Amino acid sequence: MTELTQGKAWKALKAHTEGLAHMRALFESDTQRFDHMSTSACGLFLDYSKNRANQETMSLLFNLAKDAQLESKIKAMFNGEMINTTEKRAVLHTALRAKPEQEIMLDGVNIVQEVQETQQQMEQFVDAVSSGNWKGYTGKKITDIVSIGIGGSFLGPKIVSQALRPYWSKQLNCHFVANVDASSIVEKLKPLNAETTLFIMSSKSFGTQETLTNTLSAKDWFIEQGGSQADVAKHFVAVTSNVAKATEFGIDADNIFPMWDWVGGRYSLWSAIGLPIALLIGMDNFRALLSGANEMDQHFINAPLSENMPVIMGLFSLLYGNFHDAQSHVVLTYDHYLRGLPAYFQQLDMESNGKSVTLDGTEVDHSTGPVIWGGEGTNGQHAYHQLLHQGTALIPADFIMPLQSHNPLGEHHVQLASNCFGQTQALMQGRSYEEALKELADSKLPADEKSVIAKHKVMQGNKPSNTILMDKLTPQTLGALIALYEHRTFVQGAIWQINSFDQWGVELGKTLGNDVLDRLSAENNATELDCSSNGLINMFRQKKI
Numbered sequence: 001m002t003e004l005t006q007g008k009a010w011k012a013l014k015a016h017t018e019g020l021a022h023m024r025a026l027f028e029s030d031t032q033r034f035d036h037m038s039t040s041a042c043g044l045f046l047d048y049s050k051n052r053a054n055q056e057t058m059s060l061l062f063n064l065a066k067d068a069q070l071e072s073k074i075k076a077m078f079n080g081e082m083i084n085t086t087e088k089r090a091v092l093h094t095a096l097r098a099k100p101e102q103e104i105m106l107d108g109v110n111i112v113q114e115v116q117e118t119q120q121q122m123e124q125f126v127d128a129v130s131s132g133n134w135k136g137y138t139g140k141k142i143t144d145i146v147s148i149g150i151g152g153s154f155l156g157p158k159i160v161s162q163a164l165r166p167y168w169s170k171q172l173n174c175h176f177v178a179n180v181d182a183s184s185i186v187e188k189l190k191p192l193n194a195e196t197t198l199f200i201m202s203s204k205s206f207g208t209q210e211t212l213t214n215t216l217s218a219k220d221w222f223i224e225q226g227g228s229q230a231d232v233a234k235h236f237v238a239v240t241s242n243v244a245k246a247t248e249f250g251i252d253a254d255n256i257f258p259m260w261d262w263v264g265g266r267y268s269l270w271s272a273i274g275l276p277i278a279l280l281i282g283m284d285n286f287r288a289l290l291s292g293a294n295e296m297d298q299h300f301i302n303a304p305l306s307e308n309m310p311v312i313m314g315l316f317s318l319l320y321g322n323f324h325d326a327q328s329h330v331v332l333t334y335d336h337y338l339r340g341l342p343a344y345f346q347q348l349d350m351e352s353n354g355k356s357v358t359l360d361g362t363e364v365d366h367s368t369g370p371v372i373w374g375g376e377g378t379n380g381q382h383a384y385h386q387l388l389h390q391g392t393a394l395i396p397a398d399f400i401m402p403l404q405s406h407n408p409l410g411e412h413h414v415q416l417a418s419n420c421f422g423q424t425q426a427l428m429q430g431r432s433y434e435e436a437l438k439e440l441a442d443s444k445l446p447a448d449e450k451s452v453i454a455k456h457k458v459m460q461g462n463k464p465s466n467t468i469l470m471d472k473l474t475p476q477t478l479g480a481l482i483a484l485y486e487h488r489t490f491v492q493g494a495i496w497q498i499n500s501f502d503q504w505g506v507e508l509g510k511t512l513g514n515d516v517l518d519r520l521s522a523e524n525n526a527t528e529l530d531c532s533s534n535g536l537i538n539m540f541r542q543k544k545i
């Protein structure tokens, strides 16, 4: 048994949640619930009234957070304490968006200054490329960026670029390659001209197989297309914390943008890993993205728990996982530009909180991170929302929508909003048997059939959702939104006392993958593994289908 589940706050919450009324009743008993259970911060508005909670639930959740010393844990992260204990690292992605005048000392160095220097390096590069001063090997200006990276070195830049499409400058296009499957890079390179293409190789470790292989193939393609070895410097830059390895690989030392081991991959878009974003939207907009995240950082560290948006959202997620047996959480973006965000939050949360032991190695006796999934509304309404409404699993949902569209065309946005709000309402209130029967009143069906059909139309309701609104999707509000989810993830990890900043499960996959790679190209058939792995390896070796 962990201390957490034996604590007073945990037990009180358990007893309380069992007796809580249906949300419909909660809304009936408090007509001001929307005002009581909503909050604003950093350009974001959060309506959390459609949750299985009343004021007492909220106090019990805040008690749980206090007992877990959440506030001092937040400070420890911001102060650069070594909270990633298994990798012996500080966790300081917040320093990447700190104000230039701030001072954050780590091992005797003010890291904010290093961050600022790298941002200046980025700015010079962005200016050179966008102005056309940076020329390709035949003297032409760059028109296409190919960003090569995977995991955090892919999802952040890709999804933020996609989300900020309305802010792209006209000069550049960007293409992202992550998977080691050759089809990905081959298809991406097909329409491109090597003379006007610039490759950004993004890898914190500079040791990730997929990224190294894709970069080598990109280099081969570049040479095949007419570039020479000497021209590589004009067409390949790298972002990495392993400068030595990047230089050894052949990247010109002047073209390497540094990052640091205190930035986790899934928290790295704010560093030079965000270079593709900066190239597309310009450095001013990139700084606005950082500023939005910094605003959320200030809110997270300063706002009292009861008004703290990431704390409230983190506690709700924990409530459903630990006390209502929810095993997944859906993120529904009612904005086409934000369609990639669920995948981004998926890596952020599942890689951070998919853990089973506490910091001291004790096995947890409660669930930890849920499966995060989702997609773009309204598309999902015509597909998986069926399960949200009538399936047996409880799936809490986040609905995210800007109040104004970047494309105010006819009735589109009002229809989008009506669907978004209508879904949260339907999930909350559901439809009772009596209501379903009443709806069938005019039908000519016999009474017994009506009764059966009415049963099929029943929706339990009481399905929780948060609604996050913003005036408009801008670099600033997007920065705040992403930082909100980063901190929401932190809140849960801190209460569960797990390490949200390592990823040993992913590492194992890499190690075993390398071992299999050796066996696939060995002289003899594999015999030493389990018979399934041997069988698969040997089939591949013989190319039998």
Ligand SMILES: O=P(O)(O)OC[C@H]1O[C@H](O)[C@H](O)[C@@H](O)[C@@H]1O
Binding pocket: 150, 151, 152, 153, 202, 203, 204, 205, 206, 207, 208, 211, 264, 265, 266, 351, 503, 506
């Ligand atoms: O940036 P890299 O060192 O190439 O790492 C890329 C990715 O590798 C691993 O899979 C990690 O789990 C990710 O968090 C990381 O973002």
